[in-house]
Amino acid sequence: MKPIEIEKVQQMLDNYLDKEVYIHLETTNGAYANHLDANAYTVGAYIRNTKVTYKQAKIIGDGSSYRVGLKMELGWIYAEGLTDWTIYQENQLLLAGHDREGRLMVALEISETPFQQ
Amino acid sequence: MEKHVVVIFPHPDDEAFGAAGSVAKFRAEGVPVTYLCGTLGQMGRNMGNPTFANRESLPEIRKKELKQACATLDMELKMLGYRDKTIEFEDKQEVADHLRGYLEEIKPSLVITHYPGYAVHPDHNSLGAAAIQAVEDMNPEERPKIWAQAFSNGHEEALGAPDIKHDIHDYFDKKLQTILSHDSQVAGMFGWYKQLDDLDEEVKKELIENQAIERFYLWEFDKNDEK
Numbered sequence: 001m002k003p004i005e006i007e008k009v010q011q012m013l014d015n016y017l018d019k020e021v022y023i024h025l026e027t028t029n030g031a032y033a034n035h036l037d038a039n040a041y042t043v044g045a046y047i048r049n050t051k052v053t054y055k056q057a058k059i060i061g062d063g064s065s066y067r068v069g070l071k072m073e074l075g076w077i078y079a080e081g082l083t084d085w086t087i088y089q090e091n092q093l094l095l096a097g098h099d100r101e102g103r104l105m106v107a108l109e110i111s112e113t114p115f116q117q
Numbered sequence: 118m119e120k121h122v123v124v125i126f127p128h129p130d131d132e133a134f135g136a137a138g139s140v141a142k143f144r145a146e147g148v149p150v151t152y153l154c155g156t157l158g159q160m161g162r163n164m165g166n167p168t169f170a171n172r173e174s175l176p177e178i179r180k181k182e183l184k185q186a187c188a189t190l191d192m193e194l195k196m197l198g199y200r201d202k203t204i205e206f207e208d209k210q211e212v213a214d215h216l217r218g219y220l221e222e223i224k225p226s227l228v229i230t231h232y233p234g235y236a237v238h239p240d241h242n243s244l245g246a247a248a249i250q251a252v253e254d255m256n257p258e259e260r261p262k263i264w265a266q267a268f269s270n271g272h273e274e275a276l277g278a279p280d281i282k283h284d285i286h287d288y289f290d291k292k293l294q295t296i297l298s299h300d301s302q303v304a305g306m307f308g309w310y311k312q313l314d315d316l317d318e319e320v321k322k323e324l325i326e327n328q329a330i331e332r333f334y335l336w337e338f339d340k341n342d343e344k
Contacts, residue, residue: 001171024172030162031238035270088173101304102166115173
């Protein structure tokens with residue numbers, strides 16, 4: 001992946017407007033967070049291949065870390081801490097936030113076809 | 118001497134950190150070893166350092182790394198096809214039956230797996246529990262021994278000292294090579310293993326000592342029944 005280029009990502013987000021798309025949304029601090037540091041909490045969540053349609057999308061950030069909000073008819077999809085992006089297999093927009101050791105902390109992915117199970 | 122050893126862990130790299138030295142030792146003695154690897158570690162957060170994988174490319178990359186690691190150890194590989202982080206939500210008996218199918222075919226004398234409840238990651242605990250269930254469901258005369266690996270904080274207070282302390286100093290290079298096969302995962306503190314030669318002798322010694330004794334508990338069905 002490469003550092004987020006905001007105009008290009010905005011353009012990709014707009015490409016999916018009003019279409020049925022599949023979402024992968026995830027955040028994690030690792031299965032070993034509490035094992036490695038008793039004061040830390042092991043926290044994570046993901047949802048994969050959820051079919052949604054959004055009618056408005058924005059990416060906003062300060063040049064290093066970004067937020068994305070997707071407005072749906074009945075609610076929102078939100079991710080914070082995104083740093084990198086790529087287009088994977090031509091039609092999948094992958095956005096992720098990595099820590100300084102390259103570990104994934106958050107991911108938001110959008111595709112017109114289901115992600116591999 | 119063992120007849121055949123089956124290693125049952127959920128993630129590509131569990132075999133490297135947990136048992137690569139023991140596997141190398143068994144192979145050097147001519148004992149066949151088969152790895153039943155539960156998942157492809159699809160949800161791992163390490164993407165290489167610097168990153169070269171992403172969430173979608175990670176499974177294929179880890180599959181290649183796993184094959185490389187097994188080739189390094191000259192260990193047969195069977196991939197079980199579960200999804201990372203989800204094993205505890207599968208039907209335990211179904212997973213146990215799946216594993217028992219392999220065990221009845223391979224007829225190992227020893228199974229190495231994680232100690233349920235004391236192996237930190239939910240996949241470790243649940244696949245370990247299913248593996249033990251699989252052995253328990255076998256005909257008692259055909260049951261292999263089980264070595265269960267525990268490493269949660271405080272496990273020795275709860276379980277006592279491990280029964281088996283395998284000194285694998287002689288196979289450390291092989292173990293290191295196996296660990297480094299998992300290039301996408303060797304980050305954080307394990308990243309130091311990539312540059313052992315450049316490290317201070319003391320640090321290097323400590324890193325080696327951390328990995329040079331592999332510890333296991335011998336599972337006893339009567340004693341462990343309620344766990």
